[in-house]
Amino acid sequence: MEKQTDYPRNRTFYDPYPDYTRPLYEIPPSTRERMGMRLAFLYGKRQADKYILELERILKVHYAHKPFEMLEKEKNYDPKERFSEKDMILITYGDIVKGDGDTPLSALHNFVNTYNWGTINTIHLLPFFPYSSDRGFAVVDFRQVDPELGTWADIREKKRRYDLMFDAVLNHVSSMSEMFREFRNGNPRYLNFFIAYDSPDDLTLDQRRKIFRPRTSDILTRFETIKGPTWVWTTFSEDQIDLNFRNPDVLMQVVDSILFYIRHGADILRLDAVTYIWAEPGTESIHLPQTHEIAKLLRDVVDAVGSGVALITETNVPHKDNVSYFGDGYDEAHMVYNFALPPLVLHAFYSEDTGYLSRWAKNIEPPSDLATFFNMLDTHDGIGLMGVKEILPEEEIEFIIKTAKERGGYISYKMREDKTQEPYEINTTWWSAINDDNAREDLTLQVKRYIASRSISLVLKGVPGIYVHGTIGTVNDHERVQKTGVKRDVNRGVIDAHAVNEDFRNPNSKIFLLRSHSSRINLIRTQNRAFHPRGKQKVFELSPHAFVVLRTSPEGDDHVLTLTNVTGKKLQLGISLKALGVYERLWQDLIGDKHWEVVNSRLRVALRPYDVAWLKPIQEIEGKIRV
Numbered sequence: 001m002e003k004q005t006d007y008p009r010n011r012t013f014y015d016p017y018p019d020y021t022r023p024l025y026e027i028p029p030s031t032r033e034r035m036g037m038r039l040a041f042l043y044g045k046r047q048a049d050k051y052i053l054e055l056e057r058i059l060k061v062h063y064a065h066k067p068f069e070m071l072e073k074e075k076n077y078d079p080k081e082r083f084s085e086k087d088m089i090l091i092t093y094g095d096i097v098k099g100d101g102d103t104p105l106s107a108l109h110n111f112v113n114t115y116n117w118g119t120i121n122t123i124h125l126l127p128f129f130p131y132s133s134d135r136g137f138a139v140v141d142f143r144q145v146d147p148e149l150g151t152w153a154d155i156r157e158k159k160r161r162y163d164l165m166f167d168a169v170l171n172h173v174s175s176m177s178e179m180f181r182e183f184r185n186g187n188p189r190y191l192n193f194f195i196a197y198d199s200p201d202d203l204t205l206d207q208r209r210k211i212f213r214p215r216t217s218d219i220l221t222r223f224e225t226i227k228g229p230t231w232v233w234t235t236f237s238e239d240q241i242d243l244n245f246r247n248p249d250v251l252m253q254v255v256d257s258i259l260f261y262i263r264h265g266a267d268i269l270r271l272d273a274v275t276y277i278w279a280e281p282g283t284e285s286i287h288l289p290q291t292h293e294i295a296k297l298l299r300d301v302v303d304a305v306g307s308g309v310a311l312i313t314e315t316n317v318p319h320k321d322n323v324s325y326f327g328d329g330y331d332e333a334h335m336v337y338n339f340a341l342p343p344l345v346l347h348a349f350y351s352e353d354t355g356y357l358s359r360w361a362k363n364i365e366p367p368s369d370l371a372t373f374f375n376m377l378d379t380h381d382g383i384g385l386m387g388v389k390e391i392l393p394e395e396e397i398e399f400i401i402k403t404a405k406e407r408g409g410y411i412s413y414k415m416r417e418d419k420t421q422e423p424y425e426i427n428t429t430w431w432s433a434i435n436d437d438n439a440r441e442d443l444t445l446q447v448k449r450y451i452a453s454r455s456i457s458l459v460l461k462g463v464p465g466i467y468v469h470g471t472i473g474t475v476n477d478h479e480r481v482q483k484t485g486v487k488r489d490v491n492r493g494v495i496d497a498h499a500v501n502e503d504f505r506n507p508n509s510k511i512f513l514l515r516s517h518s519s520r521i522n523l524i525r526t527q528n529r530a531f532h533p534r535g536k537q538k539v540f541e542l543s544p545h546a547f548v549v550l551r552t553s554p555e556g557d558d559h560v561l562t563l564t565n566v567t568g569k570k571l572q573l574g575i576s577l578k579a580l581g582v583y584e585r586l587w588q589d590l591i592g593d594k595h596w597e598v599v600n601s602r603l604r605v606a607l608r609p610y611d612v613a614w615l616k617p618i619q620e621i622e623g624k625i626r627v
Helices: 031-043 045-064 068-074 105-115 152-159 178-184 205-210 248-263 288-305 319-326 341-351 355-363 396-404 430-434 443-459 467-472 478-484 489-490 499-504 510-526 619-626
Strands: 087-092 120-126 163-171 173-174 220-225 228-233 240-241 268-272 310-314 335-337 372-376 410-415 420-428 464-467 536-540 546-550 560-567 570-578 586-589 593-597 602-607 612-617
Touching: 031 045, 045 288, 068 510, 087 105, 087 467, 105 499, 120 152, 120 268, 152 163, 152 546, 163 248, 173 178, 173 288, 178 220, 220 443, 220 570, 228 240, 248 268, 248 288, 268 288, 268 510, 288 310, 310 478, 319 335, 335 355, 341 355, 341 372, 341 430, 341 443, 355 536, 372 443, 396 410, 396 420, 396 560, 410 489, 420 489, 430 443, 430 467, 443 464, 443 510, 443 546, 443 560, 443 612, 464 467, 467 510, 478 489, 499 510, 510 612, 546 619, 560 602, 586 619, 602 612, 612 619
Parallel strands: 087 120, 087 464, 120 163, 163 268, 268 310, 310 335, 335 372, 372 464
Antiparallel strands: 173 240, 220 228, 410 420, 536 546, 546 560, 560 612, 570 602, 586 593, 586 612, 593 602
């Protein structure tokens, strides 16, 4: 992974074929011992002794693809700088843009280049493999680019300019995949690749009740095979067949695929639905020790040979369970999705009260300087609600749901242990969640409110991400939902690049206003080291109507005081220099270009409705100019 700012980037690509004339990779003894212990925990000592040899072979093959130039660059790699203030991630489907380009992937590339303006440096390409359902997450072939989207050459072209995030869909495969077809055909290699029962009654009613379900469908699905009917474990849908990680061959195939992705451009690997990968009847089958051990083994693998590749876990679960995937901060995920953030931001803007958000933010801290949060507000799925189950009271969650529904959002449900349904996520665009589509409000006010809400993800410790529809303020696509019957499609419509370009020519349009304001605030963030993920964060409760955070660079020499008005009213805020711990008398607003002076040892700031102010000591600004 290389950090560059100029285009085209000075990228180093893996060689397409391994070079075995150079010395082969040797796993450091401590790493080999640790991997062996993980395999023994999962499969026992005898199997571990066998499969550590296969794991070594896979790592040697991968390493042999590295050119000499890449090996030399890795010598200067600093894991503490894996993420920095310059990182911003765009989440997108490969075919979500209709525009100029030979393929949908090239049309997307052109669109992002046109409207990026130097702030996005990483693209999360949602599954771009051949698939049969679930908008890419029922993967038919993990090694191919969907020909409807483009080719590996399109991916390589993106890599020349951007870091890339790929999905490692660990939990399941499509029912149309070759692996599952061969399972049904009785191929001995694949008979133990899936969790199968001869009768649905083999999974007892008591066992079924204990399983944590993100869906309301049955956990077992019937399929006809060469040996007769069989019932297989399907966590998400009848078309998504769970892999059986009790079989070490499955784990080896996953490791091999992950390294394949790295060789084809992945800088970040998103471990999709990782919490469900180890099934254990009689338990909830989530967050099991075996699940964490597999995630740790994958961390060992990428740290050993991945050239700075990072793992991010996607677990829409209560916050304390979510952050458990950091491990001790050094041995599991490099980054986790901050699922509590979106509903807390919605609550703050709906109630015009930042109390819950501020108190939560005061206490979040990654466990090490190698771990960080992924601070997103909108995703391709929606706004998950599990992250705030133990943070917001039930009546406050119901308040969020009620308000979002009034604004055209849909609610998806999961199954409780007692077989009743529980709200799981809100399906909506972020624009429609923040701004009531039916309200007759001034567009400028709506844009201000929208930018204010999005600024929260920029100021918190971590790496900010934005879904592609969030960049242009898309409204809920009810027509698409009615057509497909899929609630999540409300936020998955196709973007017409030509229509966006036409709107952008109009200085009074929503897109023009959004891009003008968001590009400025995004650029300011990337230029101030105070926003580094390793920097300090101090949250102040100056008013229930404002979210206030002081960010400080890792070196302690760069400060930005961020203030966000979550209301449609004017605010007067004051804070003592002693509380700030920064004894500077003159501060400049980096966004509004205003100056604020300290009076009687207190910094006083006036905020208009939905104002965002980022204040920096004048002396720090002038010091950087002199240098």
